Amino acid sequence: MNSPSSYSLLDFGNAERLEQWGEFRLIRPDPTATGPRIHPALWADADAVYEGEKGKGIWTHAKPLPDSWLVSFDDIQLVIKLAPYKHTGAFPEQQLNWQWMRERAKKTGRPLSVLNLFAYTGGATMALAKDGHKVTHVDSSKPAIGWAKENAIQNNLPADAVRWILEDAAVFAEREHKRGKTYDAIILDPPAFGHSPTGKTWKVERDLAPLLEHCAALLSSAPSFLVLNGYARNDTPDSFKRLLTGILRTQNADRKFLFEGGNLLLKATDGRELSTGTVIRCSFGA
Ligand SMILES: C[S@@+](CC[C@H](N)C(=O)[O-])C[C@H]1O[C@@H](n2cnc3c(N)ncnc32)[C@H](O)[C@@H]1O
Numbered sequence: 001m002n003s004p005s006s007y008s009l010l011d012f013g014n015a016e017r018l019e020q021w022g023e024f025r026l027i028r029p030d031p032t033a034t035g036p037r038i039h040p041a042l043w044a045d046a047d048a049v050y051e052g053e054k055g056k057g058i059w060t061h062a063k064p065l066p067d068s069w070l071v072s073f074d075d076i077q078l079v080i081k082l083a084p085y086k087h088t089g090a091f092p093e094q095q096l097n098w099q100w101m102r103e104r105a106k107k108t109g110r111p112l113s114v115l116n117l118f119a120y121t122g123g124a125t126m127a128l129a130k131d132g133h134k135v136t137h138v139d140s141s142k143p144a145i146g147w148a149k150e151n152a153i154q155n156n157l158p159a160d161a162v163r164w165i166l167e168d169a170a171v172f173a174e175r176e177h178k179r180g181k182t183y184d185a186i187i188l189d190p191p192a193f194g195h196s197p198t199g200k201t202w203k204v205e206r207d208l209a210p211l212l213e214h215c216a217a218l219l220s221s222a223p224s225f226l227v228l229n230g231y232a233r234n235d236t237p238d239s240f241k242r243l244l245t246g247i248l249r250t251q252n253a254d255r256k257f258l259f260e261g262g263n264l265l266l267k268a269t270d271g272r273e274l275s276t277g278t279v280i281r282c283s284f285g286a
Helices: 040-045 092-108 123-130 142-154 169-179 204-218 237-251
Strands: 007-013 016-021 024-029 048-051 058-061 069-073 076-080 113-117 134-139 162-166 185-188 193-195 201-203 225-230 257-267 273-284
Touching (some): 092 225, 092 273, 134 142
Parallel strands (some): 024 048, 113 134
16 A cells, blocks of 8 residues: 555645646635635646536636546546546545555455445445455446446456445345345445435435444444445534444444544645545444
């Protein structure tokens, strides 16, 4: 994991981020990027800017850009594209989670079976499959699964490293629970609001607790970790801890686990931090 990353957050302020994605420099809106910009001179060199509201905006280009290019996060290569809703195919703040999960998995000294729910373009899938773990990758979006498969090719993953599931996360978890399947590690990165492939809505405040109950039941007899991210305004590390403690204790009173959690932080090159959400990491065992 000692390879350098080619992503960096160069500056933020005035509700925008300036990010280096490999050889290209992008400006994107970010309502949490409050305060003034610290390095105004850097912004003049941006290659593309996302302008307008999240859903209604467009990318405008200062220079011609390729349809896609590769950006590295440690030794993981991700295919980057200028996508709708100011997306690029990677959430750089997840890099700290990828590093933590790999370290945690390494401690078990065995290949783990991992369930990655709301897996998007598969940053976590790539990170764990690269280390020899078997990942079940679940997302309700066909383009997101297609993009994750492109990432699997770029990371030279063996064909049997990932099981690709185009499905509603809650429906899949419930079905796996009924089948008696188990996993050594579970990752959840649910949006505050989303859709199943059939158009059924996902609302975190309504649907998260029942999904976590299925996830708790899906944990193997010697699980390694569970990571839960949150992006709703009411999500806090304490609310996640309370919810998970209740569910994990109800299902198995003897299970030992430890939480660490806080803001999901993205660090700029000058050391300032942007808070992009909430994360709770649960380690099992002694
Ligand atoms: C916040 S993104 C995940 C980011 C990703 N884990 C990463 O850091 O690279 C949310 C993902 O959840 C998916 N999604 C939304 N609703 C869903 C549902 N009901 N079931 C499964 N996936 C869903 C979206 O297609 C999207 O890919």
